[in-house]
Amino acid sequence: MAILKALNKSSEGKMRFRDILREVQSIMKDVDYSSQKLSYDLRVLRENKIVNQTWDGEYTLTPYGHYLIMMYKEFIHKIGKPLKDQRIGFVGEVNGRIIIDKFDPHILGEELAKYPIFRRKFLATKDRYRLELNDHDDEALISEIEIFEGGYFHIKVILYPTNQNLQEDIIKSFEYGEEWYETAKGIVQTILYYIKKTARKLWTTAQIESMPPDSYPI
Incomplete structure (x- = not known):
């Protein structure tokens, strides 16, 4: 690794x-x-x-190498490895794949970047395109959208409660925490909708595979 x-x-x-x-x-x-x-x-x-x-x-x-890195990062987050950001947050996340011949991550990425809710992230490579939500640098919302050669994609959103004193109570209380979990998953689902919509517009025969978005605390 x-x-x-x-x-x-x-x-x-x-x-x-x-x-x-x-x-x-x-x-x-x-x-x-x-x-x-x-x-x-x-x-x-x-x-x-x-x-x-x-x-x-x-x-x-290769695309498979990027996919392994993506799965490794997801595993590390889920087992609770300490992060540099010590705030308590709620993650929404999903992996998927677009199945189509001659898939190009840059074609899909550039098309998505035309929507006002997205903006391109730098450090894209030939076989990977990166985007994030156009959130005007809101520190309470971090997003990452990665599209890889081979059709693989990864969506991750982290929400941080702005009230620091309530963070631990929100984590412990299902009643209060559920709203944050569902919101994180909802944002991921919205991004997933745009990816599916845009991919099918570009490639009418595209098949898109993804599990329902997951959500967990960090």
């Missing part, structure tokens, strides 16, 4: 061998992780179509 995390951090979406080695050693805090070990691990990842090697020798994540 350290190799995938290193590649995912790259702003250009690709890395040279020596840069991957340096980043993996930093992530694992293991300076003894050797170039021979990295060569073997990269070969296994390539054989399993998780990593690609470009014509100039650099390495990139």
